[in-house]
Amino acid sequence: MKDVNAVEKKNAASRRRFGFSRQSLCIPYGVFLLFFVLFPLLLVAYYAFTSADGTFTFANFADFFADKTKVSTLLISIIVCILVTALCLVIAYPVAYILAKMKKSVAFIFLMLFITPMWINFVLRAMAMKELLSLIGIPLGNFANIIGLVYDFLPFMVLPLYSTLIKMDKSLAEAAADLGAGKVKVFTSITLPLSMPGVISGAMMVFLPVMSCYVITDTFSGATGFSVVGKLISWCFLGENGTLSNINGGATIALVLLVIMFLTMWLTGGFKDEDGARGTNL
Amino acid sequence: MKKFLSFLYIALILAFIYIPIIILVVYSFNKGKTIGIWEGFSLKWYEKLTDIKNVLFNTITLAVVSSLIATVLGTLGAIGIFYNKKKTGKFIKGLSQIPIVNSEVVTACALVLLFIIFRLPHRHIVWLYIGHIILTTPFVVLSVMPKLKQMDGSLYEAALDLGATPTQALFKVVLPEIMPGVFSGFMLAITLSLDDYIVTATLSPLDFDTVSTAVYKAIALTTETASQRVPTYRALTTIIFLLTVAIVVIINVKPNKRRKANENR
Numbered sequence: 001m002k003d004v005n006a007v008e009k010k011n012a013a014s015r016r017r018f019g020f021s022r023q024s025l026c027i028p029y030g031v032f033l034l035f036f037v038l039f040p041l042l043l044v045a046y047y048a049f050t051s052a053d054g055t056f057t058f059a060n061f062a063d064f065f066a067d068k069t070k071v072s073t074l075l076i077s078i079i080v081c082i083l084v085t086a087l088c089l090v091i092a093y094p095v096a097y098i099l100a101k102m103k104k105s106v107a108f109i110f111l112m113l114f115i116t117p118m119w120i121n122f123v124l125r126a127m128a129m130k131e132l133l134s135l136i137g138i139p140l141g142n143f144a145n146i147i148g149l150v151y152d153f154l155p156f157m158v159l160p161l162y163s164t165l166i167k168m169d170k171s172l173a174e175a176a177a178d179l180g181a182g183k184v185k186v187f188t189s190i191t192l193p194l195s196m197p198g199v200i201s202g203a204m205m206v207f208l209p210v211m212s213c214y215v216i217t218d219t220f221s222g223a224t225g226f227s228v229v230g231k232l233i234s235w236c237f238l239g240e241n242g243t244l245s246n247i248n249g250g251a252t253i254a255l256v257l258l259v260i261m262f263l264t265m266w267l268t269g270g271f272k273d274e275d276g277a278r279g280t281n282l
Numbered sequence: 283m284k285k286f287l288s289f290l291y292i293a294l295i296l297a298f299i300y301i302p303i304i305i306l307v308v309y310s311f312n313k314g315k316t317i318g319i320w321e322g323f324s325l326k327w328y329e330k331l332t333d334i335k336n337v338l339f340n341t342i343t344l345a346v347v348s349s350l351i352a353t354v355l356g357t358l359g360a361i362g363i364f365y366n367k368k369k370t371g372k373f374i375k376g377l378s379q380i381p382i383v384n385s386e387v388v389t390a391c392a393l394v395l396l397f398i399i400f401r402l403p404h405r406h407i408v409w410l411y412i413g414h415i416i417l418t419t420p421f422v423v424l425s426v427m428p429k430l431k432q433m434d435g436s437l438y439e440a441a442l443d444l445g446a447t448p449t450q451a452l453f454k455v456v457l458p459e460i461m462p463g464v465f466s467g468f469m470l471a472i473t474l475s476l477d478d479y480i481v482t483a484t485l486s487p488l489d490f491d492t493v494s495t496a497v498y499k500a501i502a503l504t505t506e507t508a509s510q511r512v513p514t515y516r517a518l519t520t521i522i523f524l525l526t527v528a529i530v531v532i533i534n535v536k537p538n539k540r541r542k543a544n545e546n547r
Contacts, residue, residue, distance in 0.1 A: 022452070026362020026374055029355050029419065033377040036416055040392030041380070047395055095295055098288040110292060112530055117299055119526040122477055123497040124519045127512070128302035130501055131317045135305065154299065204383070212385035215479050215494075218502035230387040230480070237391045237484060251395065254388045265383060 044258065047251035060252040070232055074256065077229040081210045084149045085203050088157040091150070092202065096161035097191075100168075107162075114158045122152055126219045133220075140222025148220040149210055157202040164198025165191075200268045208261055229257060303523055310516035327517040334496065334514060341476060341492040348414035349471035355415065356422025356471075357464050361456065363423070364430040378420045389416060390484035405487050413481040418474050422467035429463030493518070 051057045064070055095114070099107045117125060129151045133144050172194070176186045212230030221227060236250025305317065310328075314321035331338075359378070363371045381389055393413055397404055437459065441451040457464075479494040486495070497515050499508035 022365040022448070023362055023370075025358040026360075026366060026371070029359030029362065029423075030370070030374045030377075032355060032415075032419075033374060033380075036393065036396070036412060037380050037389075038377055040396045041384075041388075043395040043399060044388065044392050091295060094288075094291055098292055101288075108534075110296075112534060113296055114299070116526055116530050117303065119473055119529075120303070120519065120522050121493050121497070123479055123494045123501070124515060124522065125303070127497055127501045127515060128306045128519065131309075132302040132305055135318045151298070151302070154295075208383065208385060212387040212480065214387075215498055215502065218498070230385060233387045233391055234480070234484065237394055247395065247398065250391055254391055257385055257388055261383060261385065261388075 041258070044251045044254050047248050048255040050248060052248055060248050063249065064252050064256070070253070073227060073232055074229050074253075076226045077211055078260075080146070080149070080226065080228065081207050084146065084153065084210050085206045087146070087150050088154050088206050089199065089203065092154060092157035092161055093199075095158055096165050096198075099158075099162055100165035111158070111162060115155055118155045123215060123219075125152060126216055130219055140220055141225045142221070144220040144222070145217055145225045148216045149213070152213070152216055153206045153210065156205040160202040160205065161195065161198045164195045168194050204264070204268060208264065211257060211260070229253065233257070303519070306516050307520045307523060310513070310520045312513075315513050327513045328521075330514045331517055331521075334511065334518070337491050337493060337496045338518075340490060341494075344410065344414060344482075344492060345472050345475040348411050348475050349418060349468055351411070352415045352418040352471045353422050353464060353468040356419040356467060357426050357460070359419070360423045360426035360430060361452075361460075364427065375423075378423050380420075381416050382420045382424075386417070386478070386480040387484075389413070390481045394484060405485065407487055407490065409485040410482060410487075410490070413485045414475045414478065417478060417481055418471035421470045421474060422464075425467035425470060426460055426463040429460040433459045 048060055049056055049058070051059060099110055102110070126148055129148055130144075133140075133147065138144055138147070168191070173186050173190045176190050177183075181189070211228055212233075214228050214231035214234060217225065217227045217231065233250050233253050236246040236253065238245075309317045309320075311323050311325070312320055313324040313326065359374065363375050363378075365371075366374070390413060393409060393416070394404060397406075397409060433456070438446075438451040438455040441455045442448070446454065477494070478492075479498060482492050483495050483498070486492070491499075496508070496511070499505060500511050500515060
């Protein structure tokens, strides 16, 4: 009897020890995140509100909003993001819808066809599109920019839409049809509202990255096309040849971008980890 | 008719995605430099890949090493977060979301500020690795987490009762259970690292090029020497494309069969 007690005590002790050691496993990652993610973001805020000599000021923001080219780049970025997201959505939704109605084994093959290009380096994909455009004679500029952005981000939209549509309870749509709803009505009042989570997570995967994706706009804009706000930030930090030219100004724009990001997150209800990116949970 | 239209639509979008890549693949075997002018079959651009072997080596080393570190850090982190039911776990999980939703430019430039404030040399290979680990670790956590949730909690209780030490239980019971998640996290980390441009361009030493930055110099900055390399990058794209297709086919032949079996049941 005493023996059993001793064993149980030992087990409880080791369980406690084990419990503790299991929990402490997140310490390295936690410290890493605090030091390399949270602290630098606080630094962004600090630099945005200080001048080059370290005194508190709002001048950086005043400078930013007084600079017409910077403000217009920001506004154009937002408009372009909305446009590209909408285009990707309009193109990808029917794809996901058709795939969701297919036999699963066939749909899987098509899905693979859609996401395979994501594993090719995106700069190389941009190069492929640029060469095609020059081959068929579309000049660099705003239009080419939009094509380049849609081309790059389209695959990211298909997957979240498909995974929401496939999980949807099909009996609801059938019930609506049985109750006399027309095809359009079934789509607008059943399918579309139910697929909103997929729409939102797909849009998030396009909207925010487009803001900072200056590689594409640098490639396709030529001399006349627009640029995105990410370019402004990298200009301040990289300048022409890798020098730090205007840290405080750059931090200011970065803070504006952070605020936009948090606003989008707040408006859309945030990022859901189960949606996954790039077919994590395929 | 409806079926035909659906099929046509899918085919059209697939054409939009694949035509640029296929043209690139075809012209990578072209003797000449310009796309659209066929001058005869040649493998010379593939031979020229040796010119960029430095770039390839940099890219692959960076991806593999940073992903390995990210996988260890992220797996431990996920286990820790999972068993920390209280605030700490939630807090770390929340922090872990930041690099996922934050734009890469902001992540990279925030890091630059960190090095400035500690007066560390800006642009150093170590910062580049740290930057990539920041980018990829959250995705490792994301792919390990579901496996922890699926795991039978009583398994390592059993291991402990049978006399295993906590470390043994962790390595012999927990780790094998979550291994598929760890592996897919590692693969995801590699693809993200290979695909990154912004963090690399902001943090790497100036003479350090990965595929992304090297190709960027060729197609966006179009400097004379960099543009000379464009046909070589076509050959590189072809190789990456064929490798990807091969990997996708190999990985999916098995599950696809299983899926079919499930459907027939």
